[in-house]
Amino acid sequence: MGAILEMRGISKSFPGVKALSNVNLTVEAGEIHAVVGENGAGKSTLMKVLSGVYPHGSYEGDIVFDGEERRFRTIADSEKIGIIIIHQELALVPLLSIAENIFLGNEPARFGVIDRSFVFRRTQELLRKVGLKESPDTLITNLGVGKQQLVEIAKALSKEVRLLILDEPTASLNETDSAALLDLLLEFKAHGIASILISHKLNEISKVADRITVIRDGATVDTLDCRAEAISEDRIIRAMVGRPLADRYPPRTPKIGEPILSVRDWRVHHPIHQDRVVIKGVSFHVRRGEVLGIAGLMGAGRTELAMSLFGKAYGKRISGSVEMEGRPVDVSTIEKAVDAGLAYVTEDRKTLGLVLAEDIVKNVTLANLPGVSRGTVIDDMQELKVANSYRQSLAIRCSSVYQQTVNLSGGNQQKVVLSKWLFSGPKVLILDEPTRGIDVGAKYEIYSIINKLADDGKAVVMISSEMPELLGMCDRILVMNEGAFVGEFTAAEASQEAIMRSIMQSTMKKTG
Amino acid sequence: MDQRAPAQALQPPPSRPSGAGFLQSNIREYGMMLSLFVIMVLFEVLTNGTLLKPLNLTNLILQNSYIVIMALGMLLVIVAGHIDLSVGSVVGFVGALAAVMMVQWDIHYVPATIACLAVGALIGAAQGYWVAFFKIPSFIVTLAGMLVFKGLTLALLAGQSVGPFPKEFQLLSSGFIPDLFSVQGLKVTSLVIGLALAAVMVMVNVKGRATQVKHGVENEPFGFFVAKNAIFAGLIVYFAYLLSSYKGLPNVLIVMALLIGLYTFVTNRTTIGRRIYALGGNEKAARLSGIKTERLTFLTFVNMGLLAGLAGLIFAARLNTATPKAGLGFELDVIAACFIGGASASGGVGKVIGAVIGAFVMGVMNNGMSILGVGIDYQQVIKGLVLLAAVFLDVYNKNK
Ligand SMILES: Nc1ncnc2c1ncn2[C@@H]1O[C@H](COP(=O)(O)OP(=O)(O)OP(=O)(O)O)[C@@H](O)[C@H]1O
Ligand SMILES: [Mg+2]
Numbered sequence: 001m002g003a004i005l006e007m008r009g010i011s012k013s014f015p016g017v018k019a020l021s022n023v024n025l026t027v028e029a030g031e032i033h034a035v036v037g038e039n040g041a042g043k044s045t046l047m048k049v050l051s052g053v054y055p056h057g058s059y060e061g062d063i064v065f066d067g068e069e070r071r072f073r074t075i076a077d078s079e080k081i082g083i084i085i086i087h088q089e090l091a092l093v094p095l096l097s098i099a100e101n102i103f104l105g106n107e108p109a110r111f112g113v114i115d116r117s118f119v120f121r122r123t124q125e126l127l128r129k130v131g132l133k134e135s136p137d138t139l140i141t142n143l144g145v146g147k148q149q150l151v152e153i154a155k156a157l158s159k160e161v162r163l164l165i166l167d168e169p170t171a172s173l174n175e176t177d178s179a180a181l182l183d184l185l186l187e188f189k190a191h192g193i194a195s196i197l198i199s200h201k202l203n204e205i206s207k208v209a210d211r212i213t214v215i216r217d218g219a220t221v222d223t224l225d226c227r228a229e230a231i232s233e234d235r236i237i238r239a240m241v242g243r244p245l246a247d248r249y250p251p252r253t254p255k256i257g258e259p260i261l262s263v264r265d266w267r268v269h270h271p272i273h274q275d276r277v278v279i280k281g282v283s284f285h286v287r288r289g290e291v292l293g294i295a296g297l298m299g300a301g302r303t304e305l306a307m308s309l310f311g312k313a314y315g316k317r318i319s320g321s322v323e324m325e326g327r328p329v330d331v332s333t334i335e336k337a338v339d340a341g342l343a344y345v346t347e348d349r350k351t352l353g354l355v356l357a358e359d360i361v362k363n364v365t366l367a368n369l370p371g372v373s374r375g376t377v378i379d380d381m382q383e384l385k386v387a388n389s390y391r392q393s394l395a396i397r398c399s400s401v402y403q404q405t406v407n408l409s410g411g412n413q414q415k416v417v418l419s420k421w422l423f424s425g426p427k428v429l430i431l432d433e434p435t436r437g438i439d440v441g442a443k444y445e446i447y448s449i450i451n452k453l454a455d456d457g458k459a460v461v462m463i464s465s466e467m468p469e470l471l472g473m474c475d476r477i478l479v480m481n482e483g484a485f486v487g488e489f490t491a492a493e494a495s496q497e498a499i500m501r502s503i504m505q506s507t508m509k510k511t512g
Numbered sequence: 513m514d515q516r517a518p519a520q521a522l523q524p525p526p527s528r529p530s531g532a533g534f535l536q537s538n539i540r541e542y543g544m545m546l547s548l549f550v551i552m553v554l555f556e557v558l559t560n561g562t563l564l565k566p567l568n569l570t571n572l573i574l575q576n577s578y579i580v581i582m583a584l585g586m587l588l589v590i591v592a593g594h595i596d597l598s599v600g601s602v603v604g605f606v607g608a609l610a611a612v613m614m615v616q617w618d619i620h621y622v623p624a625t626i627a628c629l630a631v632g633a634l635i636g637a638a639q640g641y642w643v644a645f646f647k648i649p650s651f652i653v654t655l656a657g658m659l660v661f662k663g664l665t666l667a668l669l670a671g672q673s674v675g676p677f678p679k680e681f682q683l684l685s686s687g688f689i690p691d692l693f694s695v696q697g698l699k700v701t702s703l704v705i706g707l708a709l710a711a712v713m714v715m716v717n718v719k720g721r722a723t724q725v726k727h728g729v730e731n732e733p734f735g736f737f738v739a740k741n742a743i744f745a746g747l748i749v750y751f752a753y754l755l756s757s758y759k760g761l762p763n764v765l766i767v768m769a770l771l772i773g774l775y776t777f778v779t780n781r782t783t784i785g786r787r788i789y790a791l792g793g794n795e796k797a798a799r800l801s802g803i804k805t806e807r808l809t810f811l812t813f814v815n816m817g818l819l820a821g822l823a824g825l826i827f828a829a830r831l832n833t834a835t836p837k838a839g840l841g842f843e844l845d846v847i848a849a850c851f852i853g854g855a856s857a858s859g860g861v862g863k864v865i866g867a868v869i870g871a872f873v874m875g876v877m878n879n880g881m882s883i884l885g886v887g888i889d890y891q892q893v894i895k896g897l898v899l900l901a902a903v904f905l906d907v908y909n910k911n912k
Contacts, residue, residue: 313800338802352800355793357860366790367801369783376782381727420801 003064004029004194005083005163010049010061012042014407016399019045020059020218027163030192032185034205036240037215038439039411040397043198044088046215047165051085052078065163082162086152086169088198088410088437089350092140099123099136102155126154130184144298146177153184164188164195168410170204171437172347174298174465182208200411200439201466202233214239241441249472250444252451256475257288259326260459261342261428266320268308274316278304280483281320286428286459291450293474294463295499301483302463303347306430310344311337324427338367341427345418345434347463349410353417356406360398361387363405363416367424390419395445411438418446422453429453430461435469447473467496481506539909540854544869547902551873555880562883563876566758569751574685574830576875577764578603578823579842580868583849584775585819587867588812590850591779593792593859594643594650596813598635598657599820599846603839604665606632606824611674611834614681621681625825632821633814635661640813644806650813658843666836675833685830687763699760706752706761709769710745717741764826771819776864788812792859845874848895852902873898 005027012020020042027033035043049059052072063070065081072078075085092101099119107114108122123136132150140148149169156164166185170178178201185195185208199205205212212231214222222239224231238244268279279301286292294302307314309322311334322331324340331337337344346352354363364387365372372383387401394415398408405416414437421429431450435443450460450473464470470477477494479487479502487502489495556563563569582599589596606628613624639657643650676682691699721737724730732740755761779785790798791805799805823842828834853870855862874895881891 310800311802333804334800335802335804344800346800351794352796355790355797355860357793358790362786362790366786366798366803369786373783376784378781378783378786380781381723384727384729424802 002029003027004066005050006062006064007046007050008062008064010046010059010063012045012049012054012059014399016403018218020049022061023215023218023220025213025220026223027194027196028211030189030194031210032189032208033194033196034209034212035196035198035215036200036202036205036212036236038240038397039415039437039442040409041215041240041439042218043215044167044409047085047167047196047198050078051075051083051165053085079159082160083165084156084159084161084163085165086149086156086167088167088171090145090148090152092148092151094141095139097137097139098127098134098143098151098154101140101151102126102136102158104155106159122158123154126157129157130154131180145172146174146298149173149177149181153181161193164193165198166195167198168200168437169197170199170201171410172433175467177298178204200437202236202440205236206231206233212236216240216242237440240439245440245444248440248444248468250448250451252454254291254454254475255289257457259285259287260324261286261461262323262326263309264321264323266305266309266322267318268304268315269317271314271316278315278483279308282480282483282485284478284485286461288457288459289454290476291454291460291462291474293470293477294461294480295467295470295477296465296480297503298465300480302480303432304483305480306344306432306461306463309337310334310342310430313344338424338426342430343367343421343424343426343428344430345421345432347432347436349413349417353420354405354413357404359404360391360396360401360408360416364390364401364419364423367420371423371425386423387419390415390423394419394449395442411442414438415442415446418449422449426458428459428461430463432463433465434462435464435466443469467499470494471496479503540906541863541866543905543909544852544854544866548869548873548876551876551880555876555883559880559883563880564754566754568879568883569754570758570762572875572879573755573762573765573768575879576871577685577762577768578827579845579849579875580768580871581771581819581826582816582823582842582846583853583867583871584771584864585812585816586846587775587850587853587855587862587864588779588788589650589816590847590855590857591792591859591862592788592809592812593795594809594812595654595847596639596650596816596820597654597843597847598639598661599816599823600839600842600844601658601661601665602632602635602817602820603824603827603842604834604836605635605661605668605839606821607828607834607838608665608668608674608836610681610825610828611677612668614677615674621678625681628825629818629821632824633818636814636817636820637810639817640810643813644810665838669834669836671836673833673835675831677829677832682829682832683763685762685764685826688760689763689766691760697757699756699758702760703752703756705766706749706756709752710748713748714741714745767826772864772868779864784808784811789860792861794860846871848899849874852899854906870902873902 003026007023007025010020010023023046025046037043048054050063052075055073056071065083093104102123103119108118109115120136127134127136130150130153132147132154134143134147140151143151169181173181182204185197188195197209206226210227212224212226213220224235224239234244262285264283265281266279267277267281270276270278282305296302304314308318309331312318312332313334322329329340331340331342350356355366361383365383369378372379372386384401390396391398391401396415397412405413408416418434435446438446453460462470462474471494475491477489477499478485479499481503486506487499489498552563586596586599609631610624610628613619613627614621639653642648642653689702689705691701693700721730752761787798787803787808790803791808795805824839827838831838849870850862850867851857852873853862853866855867877895877898878891881894
C-alpha cells in the first residue's frame with residue numbers, strides 16, 4: 001500500500017525551544033500509526049504542524065498528502081482534504097447540544113436557517129456509528145469525558161475524513177471506554193481510514209498499531225513495524241527513553257505506622273441537586289508511611305470524595321468527621337485543610353491546577369507563598385531556587401522556569417501541579433490521576449517521589465483508573481462504587497479481577 | 513535520574529538574549545514608554561514648546577493626578593478579573609460629601625477628610641460585597657453604583673455647587689512643597705527631592721540587578737540597563753528642574769509618587785499582589801491553592817473605593833467647589849488608562865507602571881489637544897482611536 005501522508009524534515013522552533021528538528025513521518029493508507037515519545041518530545045507540536053494549527057511558513061519541511069505537497073494556512077485547509085485532528089484537550093462547547101457541537105462551524109442551512117431535522121437525523125446516524133447511546137439534544141455538560149470523546153469522533157466523522165489524528169484520546173477514559181474507542185479505530189481501518197494515535201498507554205499501542213514512530217527530543221529516533229513481528233512494550237520503551245527500563249514501579253519496603261488521617265461517616269450531597277447523596281457516609285483511614293489506592297470506575301465518586309475533604313471544594317451539606325494524627329480537625333475551607341496538612345493534586349490540571357498565563361515559578365509556589373516570603377514580601381531568589389529544585393527533581397522539561405505554563409507539554413504541566421503541592425509540605429497527599437498523560441519514564445519518577453514521601457512518614461492517597469498502577473504502587477486498595485466503598489484489599493490480596501468483581505457484585509446487589 | 517541527563521543536556525542552554533532579542537520579548541513595556549515619549553515630543557512640537565513649560569507641566573500633573581491615583585486601584589480590579597464603572601460617580605459623591613461637611617456643617621477639615629476616605633472605602637466594600645460573595649458580575653453591580661452615586665451626589669448638593677473649601681484643605685491640590693531656601697526663583701528643596709528620587713530609583717535598580725547577577729538570572733543586557741536608568745534618572749531630574757523653576761513640586765505629585773511606589777511594590781513583591789494575579793488568571797486554580805478568592809476580590813473593591821475617595825477629595829480641592837457634574841466620565845479615562853497600559857480585559861495581566869503610563873498618555877493628549885484648541889468633540893474621537901490602536905498593537909504583538 002502506498003503512503004497517504006509523508007512529512008519530511010519538519011522543524012519547528014518556539015522562542016527559546018527547538019520543539020522539532022528534522023522529523024520524518026510516513027503514514028500508509030489505511031493503517032493505524034502510533035506516535036510515541038516522552039512528555040515534551042514534540043508529538044502534539046508535530047500534529048499541530050500537520051493540521052495547520054501552525055500555518056505553512058512557521059515551520060520548515062514539507063507535508064505531502066495524497067502525493068501532493070500541501071501548504072495549510074489554517075485548520076480549515078487541512079480539514080478540507082480530510083485531515084481531522086482531535087486535540088489533547090477536548091474542544092466542545094459545554095452548553096450546546098451534541099448535535100449543535102457536531103455541526104458547529106458547518107451547519108447545514110438553507111438561506112442561513114439551520115435544517116434542524118437533517119441535523120438531528122445525521123447526528124443520530126453518527127452517534128450510532130461511534131456507539132454512543134444519547135439523544136442528539138443532550139447538552140455536552142451532562143456527558144462524562146468518555147462520551148465527550150466519542151462526540152469528538154462523531155464530529156470528525158461528520159466531515160470527509162481520510163486521516164484521523166487522535167492526541168491522547170484515552171488519557172481520561174477508563175478501560176472499558178478506552179477499549180471501545182480502540183475498537184472504533186480498528187473499524188475505521190477496515191473502512192480504509194488511516195489514523196495517527198498518540199498515547200502514553202503502551203498496552204493500547206501494541207494492541208492496535210500497525211507501525212510506531214518514536215520521537216525523542218524533537219527528532220524521529222525509530223520506526224517500528226508491528227505487522228511483521230509483535231513489538232513488546234519494553235521494546236517501545238527502550239526506543240522512547242533511550243535505555244531499557246528495568247521496573248515499571250520502583251521498589252519500596254513499607255514502614256507503616258499509626259493512622260494519620262481518619263475520616264468517619266463522610267456524607268456529601270450534590271452541589272446543585274441537593275437531595276442527591278453523592279458520597280454515602282464513608283469511613284476510611286490512611287496510615288503514616290502508607291500508600292492507599294482508591295480504585296473505581298469513572299464517576300464512582302472518588303474525585304468528589306477527595307475534593308469534599310479538601311476544604312469542601314465540592315458538594316453541599318457535607319457531614320462527617322475528620323481526624324489528623326488522632327485530633328479532630330476543621331477542614332471546612334481549603335486554607336484550613338492545607339493548614340491541617342492536606343494537599344489535593346487535581347485531575348484537571350488546566351482548569352483547576354494551573355494559572356496558565358503565569359510561569360512555572362509562580363505556579364509552584366502558589367499554595368505556599370509564606371514558604372518563600374519574609375512577612376508578606378516574596379523573596380524572588382528563594383522562589384527561583386525552589387522552582388529550579390523541582391524542575392530538577394521531577395525533570396520538568398522547559399526552556400527555563402520562567403516559561404509560561406500554557407506553553408508546556410501536557411505531561412510537564414502535570415509535573416508543575418505536583419510540584420506545587422509537594423512544596424506545600426503536606427502530611428497527607430491526595431493524588432487524583434497523578435500520571436494521566438505522563439510518559440513511562442516520568443511515571444517512574446513520580447512513583448519514586450510517592451515512595452519517598454511515604455518513606456518520610458507521610459501518607460499518600462492515590463486515586464487512579466489505571467489498575468496496574470494501583471496494584472504496583474499501593475499497600476492497600478479501597479474500591480469505590482456509587483459513592484461507597486465496596487471492597488478493601490491489601491497489596492497481597494489485590495488483583496485486577498478481584499477489584500472488578502467487587503465492583504460488579506455491589507452493582508448487582510443494587511439492581512438485583 | 514542521571515540517566516535522563518542526556519535528554520536534559522540536549523536542550524539549548526538558557527541563552528542570554530541579545531539586545532534585539534531582549535527588546536523583542538519585552539516590547540510591550542518599552543513600547544509603551546516609547547509611545548508616551550513620542551506623544552510628548554509630538555505635542556511639544558505641535559504646541560511650540562508650550563507643553564513642557566513649567567506652568568503647563570504643573571497643570572498637567574495636577575489635572576492628571578486623580579486619574580493616575582484611580583488607575584492604581586482600577587488596575588488591581590481589572591487584574592482580579594473585574595471592572596469598576598462607578599468610580600466617576602464616587603469621585604463626585606465624595607467631593608460633594610466633603611463640601612457639605614466642611615462648608616455647610618463646618619466640620620474641621622482633618623476629621624472630614626478621614627470620614628470622606630472612609631466613606632469611599634465603604635462604598636467600595638458595599639459594591640465588592642455583591643461581586644465577591646454573591647457572584648454578581650461587577651459590570652452590573654458597578655453600573656448600578658454609578659447610577660446610585662450620581663443620584664446621591666445630586667441629592668446631597670441639592671443641584672447646587674457648594675464651596676469654597678477651607679484654605680488648608682485646598683493645599684491638597686494647589687499646594688506645593690514649601691521651599692526652605694529659594695535661590696533666584698529656583699525652588700531648591702523641590703529640586704533636591706527630585707534628585708533624591710532619581711538616586712533612590714537608580715539604587716533600587718542597581719541592587720535588584722546585583723541579586724539577579726548573583727543568581728545568574730539577569731537577562732537585560734548591561735548596556736540596556738545603563739541606558740534605561742540614565743534616561744529615567746535624567747527625565748526625573750529634568751522634570752524636577754522644570755517644576756522647581758516654577759512653584760516647585762506639587763503636594764499631589766508627592767502623594768502620587770508615593771502611591772505609585774507602594775502599589776508597584778505590592779503588585780510585584782508581596783503575597784497579596786501575587787494572589788490577585790493568580791485569582792484573575794484562574795480563579796478556580798487559585799481557590800484550590802488555598803487562596804481566599806472571595807475576600808481578595810472584596811478587598812480589591814474596598815481599595816478601589818478608597819482611592820476613588822481620595823481622588824474625589826483631590827478633585828474637589830482643585831476646583832475648590834463641589835459640583836453635581838464632578839467626576840463625570842472619569843471612569844472612562846481610568847479604565848482606558850489601564851487598557852492602554854497593557855492590562856487584559858480577561859484578568860490576570862497588567863502592570864502598575866503600565867497603568868500609570870497609560871494615564872499619562874491620556875493626560876498629555878487631553879492637555880496637548882486643549883492647548884491646540886481641538887474641540888472637546890474631536891478630543892473624544894482621537895482618544896477613542898488611540899485606545900483601540902494601543903490595544904490592537906498589544907494583541908497583534910502577542911499573536912505574532
Ligand atoms: N507555544 C509554545 N511556546 C513555547 N514552547 C512550546 C509551545 N508549544 C510547545 N512548546 C514546547 O515544545 C515542546 C514539545 O511540546 P509538545 O506539546 O509537542 O510535547 P508532547 O510530545 O505532545 O508532550 P506530552 O506527551 O506531554 O503531551 C515542549 O518542550 C514544549 O514546552
Ligand atoms: Mg502532547
